[in-house]
Amino acid sequence: MPHRTLAPSLLLTAVLLLPGLAACGTDAPAPSAPTSKDSETTAADKTDGGDRGTGSTTSASDEAEVDLKGKTIAIDPGHNGGNASHPTEINKQVPDGRGGTKACNTTGTATESDYPEADFTWAVGQRLRDSLEDAGATVVLSRKDNKGVGPCVDERGTFADDADLLVSIHADGAESTSAKGFHVIVADPGADEKTEKASTVLAESIGTSMGKTFTPNRAYGRDAISRRPDLAGLNNASVPAVIVECGEMRNPDEAKLMESKSGQKKYADALFDGIVDWY
Template identity: 40%
Template sequence: MSNGSFPPSPGRRSGTLAVVLTALVPVCLAGWLIWDSMGDPKSGGGTSSLPTADSTSIAPPASGGPSGGATGHPKDDSGRPLTGKVVVIDPGHNPHNRDHPSAIARSVDIGTAKKECDTTGTATNSGYSEASFTLDVSRRVRTLLQDRGAKVVFTQDGDRAYGPCVDERAEIGNKAHADAAVSVHADGAAAGQRGFHVILPASVRGGGADTSAITGPSHRLGTRLVTEFSEATGAKPANYMGDGTGLKVRDDLGGLNLSTVPKVFIECGNMRDSKDAAQLTDAAWRERAARGIAQGITDFLNR
């Protein structure tokens, strides 16, 4: 049954399709342009995502290396205030000195006199030796100073048969052209005598000794150490010497007399007093002592 209509011929179908496409092309093009101007909503941009000739190139990394800086300068050393500085740390005595009594007993020239090469040092009543104490504190100081950029030179690290002798200890600092040198010790005074003190070089000249150039800077180094050591440890200056200042000048120590660089000794406490000994044998206290020494040196070198 027919409704009076007939299917279009092939020719008519082609013409109709051409007309439809002609009408749709401008509409699609206009829609694409509007979408492109709005940008990809995921990227948040308003620029076409189609690649350009340069869009696939990778920008070179910012200069400045691991610090991430873009200036081309070396790593920022603001957290390493001792970069370029040389510090000599002299751990007093040597754990092996006791095995070489004749070697450490021989005399050496300290410029103004003769003195024994070295000694065994003192010890607490329980047998904790000064030589063990000085090595432990000195190693802690070394770590702190190296973290701040300093080059740290030891006079001995428990790796020698004995010594070195006091004249060689001074010479190690001189040859290193140290900006500062500190000899770490603990005292062996009578019980009841408590506290720490810093020994400064006296003004001496004679034989191979001439401290005229280092007494001033050594005094400044010593003063910084007293302040920072006391603050770090809570210890008070010695009650048996130095009139409460924590400073003592001596002219009989070869390690000071023969030094040509700023140098001091620090006696961190009295090993023969039970209260001081309780601190000296405590690892946490020794860490605080090391921090005080390291900060005193840092203050001096950054003056």
């Protein structure tokens, strides 16, 4: 089992339903099939995305010219380094944001050489935070280190309440080593249509930016954007929110990137550019 999740029966169901395509254990197994991007969501929606600037495209190399003063950005580096040694805590049931409950968290996936997803998301999250702060933004992180356990998935949405947007960083762990590429997840249309729309615009901005450096995983739709009702972090967010599955940790090429400092910088730079473009 590639995922080291603590919910083996659920995982087994996911693997059986979804050969070659599996979640990182973001906070639940993937749905029975990857959902395509909603064809009704077009570039025209960009007028509803909130207070963005000129829409000009920047790159991380332009960082010094980007002014994010007054902006507050929430970053959630997925999972936590101590999750595996705290099975009771991470299996605790918490609100799933749709009236039910689900496990507090999972351990996440890992590369073939056992480099954990939590380490990758933490490294990229730190770099991204530094770039955003250098550009003048206020950044809130969902966790303070990579040694502990938690927060639970519900709090990984609510902690962003005072931010403009939430980006949750993950990596996937499909069983097939040939599976490759990133995809971006938004909550499927819930009660708050306006937030859902703005989240889609954020997903498009980040997908476009990621696509300049990385391979989009088209199994999740033409734009590598999928919609899921079961991700508590997204469901519990009151601001535009996305989960970015940066790549496949079992793919040797992407594993190499994810394990290297230079690769981590590329992921952080792409996320930075996507966030700037969203504004």
